[in-house]
Amino acid sequence: MDPASQDINLNSPNKGLVVDHSDSLSDVPVEGAAEGAVGNAANPLPPGLTEEEAEELRTELTKVEEEINTLRQVLSAKERHATELKRKLGLSPLTELKQNLTKSWQDVQTSNAYKKTQETLSQAGQKTSAALTTVGTVISKRLGDMRNSATFKSFEDKVGNLKYKVVGPKGNGEAVTSPTDTTPTQENPPF
Numbered sequence: 763m764d765p766a767s768q769d770i771n772l773n774s775p776n777k778g779l780v781v782d783h784s785d786s787l788s789d790v791p792v793e794g795a796a797e798g799a800v801g802n803a804a805n806p807l808p809p810g811l812t813e814e815e816a817e818e819l820r821t822e823l824t825k826v827e828e829e830i831n832t833l834r835q836v837l838s839a840k841e842r843h844a845t846e847l848k849r850k851l852g853l854s855p856l857t858e859l860k861q862n863l864t865k866s867w868q869d870v871q872t873s874n875a876y877k878k879t880q881e882t883l884s885q886a887g888q889k890t891s892a893a894l895t896t897v898g899t900v901i902s903k904r905l906g907d908m909r910n911s912a913t914f915k916s917f918e919d920k921v922g923n924l925k926y927k928v929v930g931p932k933g934n935g936e937a938v939t940s941p942t943d944t945t946p947t948q949e950n951p952p953f
Contacts, residue, residue, distance in 0.1 A: 807816050870876050908914055
Protein backbone atom coordinates (compact mmCIF):
# COMPACT_ATOMS: atom_id res chain seq x y z
CA MET A 763 0.00 0.00 0.00
CA ASP A 764 1.61 3.24 -1.14
CA PRO A 765 1.37 5.85 1.66
CA ALA A 766 1.03 8.64 -0.91
CA SER A 767 -2.21 7.15 -2.26
CA GLN A 768 -3.71 6.58 1.20
CA ASP A 769 -6.02 9.17 2.78
CA ILE A 770 -4.58 9.95 6.22
CA ASN A 771 -7.30 12.33 7.44
CA LEU A 772 -8.83 10.51 10.42
CA ASN A 773 -12.22 12.14 9.86
CA SER A 774 -12.28 11.25 6.19
CA PRO A 775 -14.71 8.57 5.02
CA ASN A 776 -11.90 7.34 2.76
CA LYS A 777 -9.50 6.72 5.67
CA GLY A 778 -7.35 3.73 4.93
CA LEU A 779 -8.62 3.42 1.37
CA VAL A 780 -6.26 3.17 -1.51
CA VAL A 781 -7.74 5.21 -4.29
CA ASP A 782 -7.35 3.35 -7.54
CA HIS A 783 -8.42 5.50 -10.44
CA SER A 784 -7.53 2.84 -12.99
CA ASP A 785 -10.73 1.00 -11.99
CA SER A 786 -13.55 2.01 -14.30
CA LEU A 787 -17.18 1.14 -14.49
CA SER A 788 -16.86 -0.29 -17.97
CA ASP A 789 -17.20 -3.77 -16.48
CA VAL A 790 -20.36 -2.78 -14.59
CA PRO A 791 -23.36 -3.46 -16.82
CA VAL A 792 -25.93 -0.70 -17.07
CA GLU A 793 -29.44 -2.03 -17.26
CA GLY A 794 -31.24 -1.21 -20.48
CA ALA A 795 -28.17 0.13 -22.26
CA ALA A 796 -26.07 -1.94 -24.64
CA GLU A 797 -22.54 -0.65 -25.23
CA GLY A 798 -22.33 1.41 -28.40
CA ALA A 799 -26.04 0.97 -29.13
CA VAL A 800 -27.34 4.43 -28.33
CA GLY A 801 -30.63 5.09 -30.09
CA ASN A 802 -30.50 2.14 -32.50
CA ALA A 803 -33.01 -0.70 -32.93
CA ALA A 804 -31.42 -2.84 -30.18
CA ASN A 805 -32.00 -0.03 -27.64
CA PRO A 806 -34.85 2.17 -28.80
CA LEU A 807 -35.46 5.46 -26.99
CA PRO A 808 -38.56 5.61 -24.81
CA PRO A 809 -41.35 7.66 -26.34
CA GLY A 810 -41.08 11.41 -25.69
CA LEU A 811 -37.34 11.26 -24.96
CA THR A 812 -34.86 12.99 -27.21
CA GLU A 813 -31.33 11.81 -27.91
CA GLU A 814 -29.86 14.63 -25.78
CA GLU A 815 -32.16 13.82 -22.81
CA ALA A 816 -31.26 10.15 -23.04
CA GLU A 817 -27.55 11.02 -23.07
CA GLU A 818 -28.00 13.27 -19.99
CA LEU A 819 -29.83 10.46 -18.17
CA ARG A 820 -27.07 8.00 -19.04
CA THR A 821 -24.45 10.44 -17.77
CA GLU A 822 -26.40 10.96 -14.54
CA LEU A 823 -26.85 7.20 -14.17
CA THR A 824 -23.11 6.69 -14.55
CA LYS A 825 -22.41 9.32 -11.88
CA VAL A 826 -24.94 7.77 -9.48
CA GLU A 827 -23.45 4.31 -10.01
CA GLU A 828 -19.97 5.71 -9.35
CA GLU A 829 -21.25 7.30 -6.12
CA ILE A 830 -22.83 3.99 -5.08
CA ASN A 831 -19.56 2.19 -5.75
CA THR A 832 -17.64 4.82 -3.74
CA LEU A 833 -20.08 4.52 -0.85
CA ARG A 834 -19.70 0.75 -0.89
CA GLN A 835 -15.93 1.14 -0.69
CA VAL A 836 -16.24 3.68 2.14
CA LEU A 837 -18.63 1.40 4.05
CA SER A 838 -16.31 -1.55 3.58
CA ALA A 839 -13.36 0.51 4.85
CA LYS A 840 -15.36 1.70 7.87
CA GLU A 841 -16.41 -1.87 8.66
CA ARG A 842 -12.79 -3.04 8.48
CA HIS A 843 -11.73 -0.14 10.70
CA ALA A 844 -14.49 -0.94 13.23
CA THR A 845 -13.44 -4.62 13.24
CA GLU A 846 -9.82 -3.60 13.85
CA LEU A 847 -10.82 -1.32 16.72
CA LYS A 848 -12.92 -4.08 18.28
CA ARG A 849 -10.01 -6.49 17.93
CA LYS A 850 -7.68 -4.01 19.66
CA LEU A 851 -10.23 -3.56 22.45
CA GLY A 852 -10.49 -7.32 22.86
CA LEU A 853 -14.12 -7.44 21.76
CA SER A 854 -14.97 -10.61 19.93
CA PRO A 855 -18.32 -11.41 18.36
CA LEU A 856 -18.96 -13.83 21.24
CA THR A 857 -18.21 -11.11 23.80
CA GLU A 858 -20.56 -8.73 22.00
CA LEU A 859 -23.28 -11.38 21.92
CA LYS A 860 -22.88 -12.00 25.66
CA GLN A 861 -23.07 -8.26 26.34
CA ASN A 862 -26.17 -7.92 24.16
CA LEU A 863 -27.87 -10.86 25.87
CA THR A 864 -27.01 -9.52 29.32
CA LYS A 865 -28.32 -6.08 28.44
CA SER A 866 -31.48 -7.54 26.90
CA TRP A 867 -32.10 -9.68 29.99
CA GLN A 868 -31.63 -6.66 32.24
CA ASP A 869 -34.05 -4.69 30.06
CA VAL A 870 -36.61 -7.49 30.33
CA GLN A 871 -36.20 -7.69 34.11
CA THR A 872 -36.76 -3.98 34.53
CA SER A 873 -39.83 -3.93 32.29
CA ASN A 874 -43.24 -3.45 33.92
CA ALA A 875 -44.66 -6.54 32.20
CA TYR A 876 -41.92 -8.75 33.68
CA LYS A 877 -42.39 -7.30 37.16
CA LYS A 878 -46.17 -7.79 37.03
CA THR A 879 -45.80 -11.34 35.71
CA GLN A 880 -43.23 -12.18 38.40
CA GLU A 881 -45.52 -10.77 41.09
CA THR A 882 -48.53 -12.68 39.76
CA LEU A 883 -46.59 -15.95 39.55
CA SER A 884 -45.24 -15.43 43.06
CA GLN A 885 -48.74 -14.92 44.43
CA ALA A 886 -50.03 -17.93 42.50
CA GLY A 887 -47.17 -20.04 43.88
CA GLN A 888 -47.94 -18.96 47.44
CA LYS A 889 -51.64 -19.74 47.01
CA THR A 890 -50.85 -23.11 45.43
CA SER A 891 -48.46 -23.95 48.25
CA ALA A 892 -51.06 -23.04 50.86
CA ALA A 893 -53.71 -25.08 49.05
CA LEU A 894 -51.44 -28.13 48.81
CA THR A 895 -50.56 -27.84 52.49
CA THR A 896 -54.26 -27.74 53.35
CA VAL A 897 -55.01 -30.72 51.10
CA GLY A 898 -52.10 -32.67 52.63
CA THR A 899 -53.33 -31.93 56.13
CA VAL A 900 -56.88 -33.00 55.26
CA ILE A 901 -55.67 -36.22 53.62
CA SER A 902 -53.45 -37.06 56.61
CA LYS A 903 -56.35 -36.48 58.98
CA ARG A 904 -58.70 -38.59 56.85
CA LEU A 905 -56.18 -41.44 56.65
CA GLY A 906 -55.71 -41.29 60.42
CA ASP A 907 -59.47 -41.36 60.94
CA MET A 908 -59.79 -44.24 58.48
CA ARG A 909 -57.07 -46.25 60.21
CA ASN A 910 -58.84 -45.88 63.51
CA SER A 911 -62.17 -46.96 62.01
CA ALA A 912 -63.69 -50.35 62.77
CA THR A 913 -63.76 -51.32 59.11
CA PHE A 914 -60.03 -50.77 58.68
CA LYS A 915 -59.21 -52.63 61.90
CA SER A 916 -61.33 -55.57 60.71
CA PHE A 917 -59.55 -55.49 57.33
CA GLU A 918 -56.16 -55.30 59.07
CA ASP A 919 -57.01 -58.34 61.20
CA LYS A 920 -58.07 -60.32 58.12
CA VAL A 921 -54.83 -59.47 56.29
CA GLY A 922 -52.86 -60.46 59.38
CA ASN A 923 -54.64 -63.82 59.55
CA LEU A 924 -54.05 -64.42 55.86
CA LYS A 925 -50.35 -63.63 56.28
CA TYR A 926 -50.14 -66.07 59.20
CA LYS A 927 -51.74 -68.78 57.11
CA VAL A 928 -49.43 -68.20 54.11
CA VAL A 929 -46.12 -67.49 55.87
CA GLY A 930 -46.64 -69.25 59.13
CA PRO A 931 -45.32 -68.35 62.55
CA LYS A 932 -41.82 -67.50 61.20
CA GLY A 933 -43.12 -64.35 59.43
CA ASN A 934 -41.76 -62.04 62.10
CA GLY A 935 -38.77 -60.92 60.03
CA GLU A 936 -37.02 -64.29 60.05
CA ALA A 937 -36.06 -65.77 56.72
CA VAL A 938 -38.50 -68.36 55.48
CA THR A 939 -37.06 -71.03 53.22
CA SER A 940 -39.11 -72.87 50.70
CA PRO A 941 -38.53 -76.52 49.86
CA THR A 942 -37.41 -75.57 46.36
CA ASP A 943 -34.52 -73.42 47.64
CA THR A 944 -31.23 -75.22 47.18
CA THR A 945 -27.69 -74.12 47.59
CA PRO A 946 -26.00 -73.77 44.22
CA THR A 947 -23.22 -76.20 43.58
CA GLN A 948 -20.49 -76.36 41.03
CA GLU A 949 -22.69 -78.57 38.88
CA ASN A 950 -25.61 -76.11 39.03
CA PRO A 951 -24.18 -72.59 38.50
CA PRO A 952 -26.47 -69.68 39.61
CA PHE A 953 -27.04 -68.42 36.11
